[in-house]
Every structure is written in structure tokens, then in C-alpha cells.
Amino acid sequence: xxxxxxxxxxxxxxxxxxxxxxxxxxxxxxxxxxxxxxxxxxxxxxxxxxxxxxxxxxxxxxxxxxxxxxxxxxxxxxxxxxxxxxxxxxxxxxxxxxxxxxxxxxxxxxxxxxxxxxxxxxxxxxxxxxxxxxxxxxxxxxxxxxxxxxxxxxxxxxxxxxxxxxxxxxxxxxxxxxxxxxxxxxxxxxxxxxxxxxxxxxxxxxxxxxxxxxxxxxxxxxxxxxxxxxxxxxxxxxxxxxxxxxxxxxxxxxxxxxxxxxxxxxxxxxxxxxxxxxxxxxxxxxxxxxxxxxxxxxxxxxxxxxxxxxxxxxxxxxxxxxxxxxxxxxxxxxxxxxxxxxxxxxxxxxxxxxxxxxxxxxxxxxxxx
Amino acid sequence: xxxxxxxxxxxxxxxxxxxxxxxxxxxxxxxxxxxxxxxxxxxxxxxxxxxxxxxxxxxxxxxxxxxxxxxxxxxxxxxxxxxxxxxxxxxxxxxxxxxxxxxxxxxxxxxxxxxxxxxxxxxxxxxxxxxxxxxxxxxxxxxxxxxxxxxxxxxxxxxxxxxxxxxxxxxxxxxxxxxxxxxxxxxxxxxxxxxxxxxxxxxxxxxxxxxxxxxxxxxxxxxxxxxxxxxxxxxxxxxxxxxxxxxxxxxxxxxxxxxxxxxxxxxxxxxxxxxxxxxxxxxxxxxxxxxxxxxxxxxxxxxxxxxxxxxxxxxxxxxxxxxxxxxxxxxxxxxxxxxxxxxxxxxxxxxxxxxxxxxxxxxxxxxxx
DNA sequence: GTTAGCACTCTCATCGGTAGAGTGCTAATC
DNA sequence: GATTAGCACTCTACCGATGAGAGTGCTAAC
Numbered sequence: 077x078x079x080x081x082x083x084x085x086x087x088x089x090x091x092x093x094x095x096x097x098x099x100x101x102x103x104x105x106x107x108x109x110x111x112x113x114x115x116x117x118x119x120x121x122x123x124x125x126x127x128x129x130x131x132x133x134x135x136x137x138x139x140x141x142x143x144x145x146x147x148x149x150x151x152x153x154x155x156x157x158x159x160x161x162x163x164x165x166x167x168x169x170x171x172x173x174x175x176x177x178x179x180x181x182x183x184x185x186x187x188x189x190x191x192x193x194x195x196x197x198x199x200x201x202x203x204x205x206x207x208x209x210x211x212x213x214x215x216x217x218x219x220x221x222x223x224x225x226x227x228x229x230x231x232x233x234x235x236x237x238x239x240x241x242x243x244x245x246x247x248x249x250x251x252x253x254x255x256x257x258x259x260x261x262x263x264x265x266x267x268x269x270x271x272x273x274x275x276x277x278x279x280x281x282x283x284x285x286x287x288x289x290x291x292x293x294x295x296x297x298x299x300x301x302x303x304x305x306x307x308x309x310x311x312x313x314x315x316x317x318x319x320x321x322x323x324x325x326x327x328x329x330x331x332x333x334x335x336x337x338x339x340x341x342x343x344x345x346x347x348x349x350x351x352x353x354x355x356x357x358x359x360x361x362x363x364x365x366x367x368x369x370x371x372x373x374x375x376x377x378x379x380x381x382x383x384x385x386x387x388x389x390x391x392x393x394x395x396x397x398x399x400x401x402x403x404x405x406x407x408x409x410x411x412x413x414x415x416x417x418x419x420x421x422x423x424x425x426x427x428x429x430x431x432x433x434x435x436x437x438x439x440x441x442x443x444x445x
Numbered sequence: 446x447x448x449x450x451x452x453x454x455x456x457x458x459x460x461x462x463x464x465x466x467x468x469x470x471x472x473x474x475x476x477x478x479x480x481x482x483x484x485x486x487x488x489x490x491x492x493x494x495x496x497x498x499x500x501x502x503x504x505x506x507x508x509x510x511x512x513x514x515x516x517x518x519x520x521x522x523x524x525x526x527x528x529x530x531x532x533x534x535x536x537x538x539x540x541x542x543x544x545x546x547x548x549x550x551x552x553x554x555x556x557x558x559x560x561x562x563x564x565x566x567x568x569x570x571x572x573x574x575x576x577x578x579x580x581x582x583x584x585x586x587x588x589x590x591x592x593x594x595x596x597x598x599x600x601x602x603x604x605x606x607x608x609x610x611x612x613x614x615x616x617x618x619x620x621x622x623x624x625x626x627x628x629x630x631x632x633x634x635x636x637x638x639x640x641x642x643x644x645x646x647x648x649x650x651x652x653x654x655x656x657x658x659x660x661x662x663x664x665x666x667x668x669x670x671x672x673x674x675x676x677x678x679x680x681x682x683x684x685x686x687x688x689x690x691x692x693x694x695x696x697x698x699x700x701x702x703x704x705x706x707x708x709x710x711x712x713x714x715x716x717x718x719x720x721x722x723x724x725x726x727x728x729x730x731x732x733x734x735x736x737x738x739x740x741x742x743x744x745x746x747x748x749x750x751x752x753x754x755x756x757x758x759x760x761x762x763x764x765x766x767x768x769x770x771x772x773x774x775x776x777x778x779x780x781x782x783x784x785x786x787x788x789x790x791x792x793x794x795x796x797x798x799x800x801x802x803x804x805x806x807x808x809x810x811x812x813x814x
Numbered sequence: 815g816t817t818a819g820c821a822c823t824c825t826c827a828t829c830g831g832t833a834g835a836g837t838g839c840t841a842a843t844c
Numbered sequence: 845g846a847t848t849a850g851c852a853c854t855c856t857a858c859c860g861a862t863g864a865g866a867g868t869g870c871t872a873a874c
Contacts, residue, residue: 120867133817138868156824156867197612197626199697233602235616243566245614245622247604253614253624257566328568334703335722353704489836502848507837525836525855 104140105149106173109161113415116341118158163380166414170377174419179427196435202330205408209428210333213421215412219330220362222399222406222436224250227321229288229296232314234277244310246317250404254317266305280307293318325366325405329359340413351387361385362407369397370405375426380414390414394421396429399436473509474518475542478530482784485710487527532749535783539746543788548796565804571699574777578797579702582790584781588699589731591768591775591805593619596690598657598665601683603646613679615686619773623686635674649676662687694735694774698728709782720756730754731776738766739774744795749783759783763790765798768805
């Protein structure tokens with residue numbers, strides 16, 4: 077029942093060398109976190125024994141709480157209020173106190189079923205993932221498309237649209253599609269005898285696809301000389317497109333369930349949410365997660381002040397990478413108050429990441445067995 | 446100075462036959478709206494004469510206000526509070542009282558400059574538009590990609606990815622690109638001798654591009670018989686893709702500036718925003734605007750209860766279509782409290798719609814003159 | 815080591831009172 | 845006849861006091 081593999085070592089955590097807790101302290105901390113996550117109200121000693129069947133008196137719990145507070149795991153809004161977990165308290169909880177259960181069989185089936193209804197090559201897929209994640213975790217969710225950090229040339233298509241525009245559509249080796257319009261003036265310079273037509277474009281495309289398959293941006297650049305003038309120009313554009321994508325993993329972000337976060341009492345007055353919304357819409361906040369995530373897979377939890385972004389000091393992130401290793405990497409996860417139901421959020425994120433791994437791999441590989 | 450072309454006839458407005466206002470009533474209504482939009486505080490008679498240099502006494506203003514209230518243009522939060530415009534009051538204001546100025550020359554240049562930095566064929570373009578719109582209007586903004594309601598076949602590309610997946614990339618006549626993975630099992634059935642390779646795919650693509658250019662979904666279906674087995678299968682997929690896009694205009698939505706709305710005092714407590722956020726993320730709320738917008742271009746204003754969606758009863762929309770008539774239609778606009786600075790929002794939306802018209806048309810047509 | 819008892823602290827909800835803003839009405843004024 | 849000054853009235857928002865309740869920390873007894 078209890079998930080053996082917890083989410084340890086989430087990297088930026090300054091765990092003091094020996095933070096040994098007694099069994100009682102562990103129980104109290106666990107109870108405080110779970111009670112507070114549930115009620116959003118600072119929890120006092122009496123409530124705690126009443127609701128969690130601790131076989132000791134409130135006074136004993138008080139002394140344990142005082143110890144935990146001294147260690148920095150709990151804090152006090154004011155003298156005569158109950159205790160609230162600190163970021164560090166949540167950290168300890170997540171790493172060694174939490175009882176993490178796998179996702180319900182029924183939920184799993186339901187989720188799978190929803191995915192089976194939708195085409196993988198469309199953004200609908202990601203929208204669905206975001207929506208499921210938000211619904212199931214009760215937080216805001218974020219999903220980015222799977223994308224290779226070093227995508228290579230896959231296949232190019234040059235199109236003359238009904239009007240006089242010329243489009244270069246590049247399918248990358250990771251399956252993503254990017255496009256760019258070809259500059260008219262340049263085309264006219266290359267082909268001074270008249271407008272560049274579909275026939276010209278087709279010839280260039282054939283050349284390019286034969287010559288450039290599987291190449292990276294610098295490799296494409298090295299080939300520039302050996303192609304015809306039109307093909308060279310397009311190859312230049314292709315190289316640019318490859319370079320623009322290089323190293324960038326997070327481009328588009330699909331979010332859902334913002335309303336869930338809005339509902340939380342800690343964000344009742346809009347002020348606090350404002351910063352978060354702004355960060356969310358920029359999306360570069362995910363960029364910083366990429367190195368950590370690629371270094372080691374699995375679910376990563378970032379709690380409150382562990383986040384380097386100021387506006388995020390009151391929220392927690394539960395994220396995981398998905399995709400094919402070294403080919404395409406996507407990120408997905410949830411964002412909620414630090415007072416987040418981790419035992420629910422973590423398995424949900426884990427399951428969805430695994431599912432999307434699976435889908436993406438079968439999408440690409442689809443072996444015959 | 447004063448914009449002659451106001452945004453009249455926004456359709457679902459039950460304007461009573463003869464709503465004649467005296468000059469004074471008009472002035473008072475205008476002053477109330479502008480004061481309230483600025484301060485967000487119900488405005489009383491004394492404040493009004495003080496701040497708006499009305500050459501009459503508060504008592505006179507009071508009587509005018511009472512008249513306006515009887516006509517349903519103002520309302521009273523409670524007995525001894527100031528007046529607040531009703532939705533109808535805003536409507537009258539927008540249609541005939543507002544002094545609408547064109548956008549600043551400097552602003553215009555700045556916006557143009559930002560667009561010049563970005564590729565039209567990427568979503569960055571739309572993201573930028575949303576961001577400009579939000580920043581300039583101080584509200585939340587929404588932008589959808591320009592899309593034809595009846596796009597036709599443009600050009601197809603069939604790609605064998607590095608692994609065993611086969612992709613069909615379809616460029617539509619409106620310049621948009623859609624893709625779909627080809628089903629492996631079907632391919633194997635069509636070509637039982639071995640896996641369908643890039644060579645096979647190329648041949649099929651050439652056939653399809655020669656045969657199907659400019660055709661609509663039913664026309665493509667009618668051609669199905671005359672093509673080879675592989676091409677027929679792909680054409681089937683193409684027809685599906687065309688059909689899925691038919692009639693749908695709003696698919697992806699780019700929003701920005703949600704935080705701006707959050708900041709407004711009327712949404713200080715999250716509850717009200719919740720519904721709006723949910724509607725925004727669904728995006729089907731725009732679908733209902735499409736018929737109105739295509740029937741007649743220009744800026745459309747929908748105030749509070751004029752909106753058929755319940756969750757939107759406390760917000761106003763200022764929207765305009767853009768794109769090439771009968772080819773590709775996109776929607777853009779802003780969403781804010783009914784207490785919106787219409788004289789700023791409307792010209793901004795108008796300008797941006799015109800600019801995007803222009804960009805899109807030069808993108809597609811780019812005539813030689 | 816645990817617990818009961820107790821004094822103490824702090825918040826929060828309640829309540830009455832008051833200041834202030836605004837109204838509607840009436841009678842005087844231009 | 846329209847406008848305005850004056851006035852009584854109403855309602856809210858704010859303030860300060862009060863008391864209940866929850867929770868703590870400490871000490872002494874178990």
C-alpha cells in the first residue's frame with residue numbers, strides 16, 4: 077500500500093546533517109501536516125489528539141510541537157494560535173512521513189479511456205492532459221509539449237499557397253512541426269526570371285530531403301555550399317529554425333485549473349495570486365526545472381521558498397518529465413499552495429507522466445511484438 | 446478628435462424606441478460613467494460637480510440622476526450611496542456619449558515595431574498580440590489564430606520519422622498546418638509486402654498534391670476512388686482533417702493579462718473570478734461571437750448581462766474580427782469588468798485588428814505594386 | 815516521561831455609537 | 845418654470861470596547 081519509492085533528494089534542500097525525529101515527533105508532524113492540509117486552519121494540540129487518535133494527552137503533544145518548532149518544522153502565526161507546517165516541515169513530510177498510495181484503479185482506467193479518444197499529434201492531447209491533471213489533483217496544472225533539445229532535420233515541405241506566399245514546413249526528427257514563410261524579395265533575387273513556382277519548390281524540397289535528413293543545425297550549415305541557390309536559401313532558413321529550437325524545451329505551455337488555486341483560502345485576496353499568474357504566463361519558470369529534471373527522472377517536489385522565484389514562495393510545484401530519453405522531453409505537473417495534498421498530487425503526476433511516456437513511446441516506436 | 450464612427454448596433458441590445466436624453470442628462474451620465482470607471486466608487490452629486498466642472502448645483506444634478514435612474518441607466522447600491530451606471534447606462538455611453546480618440550501615434554509606432562521583430566508564421570505572433578493588447582488596455586486579452594471556416598486542401602507532406610512512425614502533414618489553403626499520424630496497421634494492410642517507406646510516401650504525396658489542390662472535404666471524398674491504395678488512405682485522413690476543421694473558428698486561444706482583471710476591486714474576492722476563469726479556459730465562449738462578427742466587421746462591445754453566458758454577467762467584452770474576409774478569420778479583444786475604460790479599449794482593439802488585417806493580408810497577398 | 819491544572823495571550827466576532835456621504839423633498843430665488 | 849439652498853433622513857464604514865474561545869507554556873503532581 078505504502079509507496080516504497082518516495083520522492084527523495086529533490087536537490088535544493090539544505091537538510092541539516094542529522095535531523096533525527098522520535099517516533100512521536102514524526103507522528104505529530106504527520107498529523108499536523110495532514111490536518112492543516114485538510115482544514116487550512118492552524119492546528120492546536122487538542123484538535124490533534126481528538127482527530128488523529130494519538131494515544132497521549134494534549135500536553136504531551138504540545139511539548140512535541142514545541143520541539144518541532146525549535147527544529148524549524150512548524151511555526152506559529154501568533155502566540156495563541158495552533159501550529160502550521162513550515163516549508164521544511166512539508167519537506168520532511170514529503171520525504172519520509174507521507175503515506176503515498178498509487179492512483180485508484182478506476183481513476184487510472186478513466187484517464188486511459190479519455191486519452192484513447194484523442195489524436196496524439198494534436199494539441200488536444202496536451203490540453204486533455206492538463207485538464208485531467210487539474211481535475212484529479214485539485215490544483216492548477218501545467219503541461220508542455222515533448223520536444224527535443226537538439227532536434228534534427230526530418231523532412232521539409234515547400235508550399236506555394238493559393239496566393240503568392242511561399243511556406244517552408246519543417247518536420248523535425250522529434251515529430252514536431254515548425255514553419256516559416258519564405259521571404260519574397262529573396263526568392264525573386266534567386267530566381268530573377270519570374271516568380272518561384274511550386275515546381276521549383278518541389279525540386280528544392282527533394283534535394284533538401286535527400287541531403288539533410290538527420291542533420292543538426294551546424295551540419296546543415298556546412299552543407300550550404302553544395303546545394304542549388306533556392307535549396308541553399310531554404311536550408312539557411314531550416315538552419316535558423318533548428319537553431320531557434322536548440323536548447324529550448326519549454327515553448328508552449330498548457331495550463332488548466334487556475335480556478336482551483338483561486339479557490340484556496342490563502343489566495344482569497346487577489347494580491348498574492350497576481351505574481352503567480354504573471355510567472356505562469358511567462359512560462360520561463362519551467363526552464364529552470366529542465367536541468368534538474370533531465371538529470372534524474374521521476375517526480376520532483378519544490379516547496380515554497382525552495383523555489384528560486386520570489387513570486388513562487390507561497391506555492392509548491394510537483395513536476396515530472398516525460399517523453400523518450402534523449403529524444404523528446406516534456407514537462408508536466410501541478411502548481412498549488414504549499415498546503416497541497418501531496419499524497420494525492422504526487423501519485424497523480426507520476427501516473428500521468430508514466431502514461432504519457434508510454435503513449436509517446438508507442439507513438440514513435442510501435443514495435444511489432 | 447471625436448471618433449465619428451462609434452460602435453453602434455451591437456445587436457442583442459433591446460434599446461427602447463425613443464430614449465431621448467436632454468443635454469444635461471447626457472452630460473451627467475457621461476460624467477458618472479467616467480468618474481466611476483476611474484474611481485470604482487459610486488459617485489454622488491457633489492463629487493460630480495466638483496470634479497467635472499458642471500455649471501450647476503448638486504441639487505440639479507441629483508434631479509437629473511433621479512431621471513436617469515428612472516430610465517434604468519443608473520442604479521443605487523443603497524439609499525445613501527452614490528450612483529453607479531447600469532449595463533444599459535454603459536451601453537448608451539459607448540454608443541453615443543463616449544469621446545473616442547484614436548490611438549496615440551507613439552503607441553502605434555511602438556506596437557508596429559514590436560510586430561516587426563517577430564515571424565508571422567509562428568504562434569509567437571499571437572502571443573505578442575495578446576500581450577500588447579493586455580498591456581495597452583489594462584484588461585485581460587484574448588487572441589485566436591486566423592483560420593478559415595472552410596479551409597481547402599493546400600499541400601500534403603508524408604514523412605517517415607527516424608523511427609517507424611508515419612506522419613501526414615497537411616498545409617491548408619489558409620496557411621495553417623495540421624498533422625496526423627498514419628495508422629500503422631492500416632499501412633501494413635495496404636502494403637503487405639513490407640513496411641511503407643519514404644519512397645512510397647513520396648509517390649503518394651505527389652499524386653495527392655497533383656489531384657487534390659484547392660479541394661474541399663466532400664470534393665476530396667469524391668476523388669477517393671481514382672487514387673492508388675496508399676494515396677486513397679491518406680486522402681481519407683486528409684478529408685477527416687478538413688472536416689474536423691470545418692465551421693470551427695476558435696480552436697486555440699491565447700490570453701494575457703489575467704492579472705490585470707484580478708487587480709480590479711470588483712474581483713477582489715476570488716469567488717466571482719472563478720467562473721470567468723473557467724469560461725475563459727473553455728474558449729467556447731468565443732464561438733458565439735463568430736456569427737455576429739462575420740456578419741459585420743468592426744469592434745463589438747458586449748456589456749455585462751448582454752452576454753448570454755451567466756458567468757460573464759459582470760464583465761464586458763470588446764472584440765473585433767481580423768483576417769481576410771472569406772478566407773481566414775481570427776478574433777481578438779479584451780475582457781474586463783463592465784467598469785471598463787471603453788474609450789481606451791475600443792480604439793486599441795480596433796487598431797490591433799486593423800494592424801493584424803494588414804499584416805495577414807500582406808503576408809498572403811504581397812502584391813507587387 | 816506523562817499529564818492535569820492554571821494563568822496568560824491573542825484573535826475574532828459582536829455591538830453600540832458616531833462621522834460622513836448622499837439622498838429626496840420643499841420652499842425660496844432668479 | 846427651472847434652479848438652488850436648506851434640511852431631515854438614511855445608510856455605511858469605522859472605531860473602540862467587550863467577551864468568548866482557542867491555544868500556549870509552565871509547574872507540580874502522578
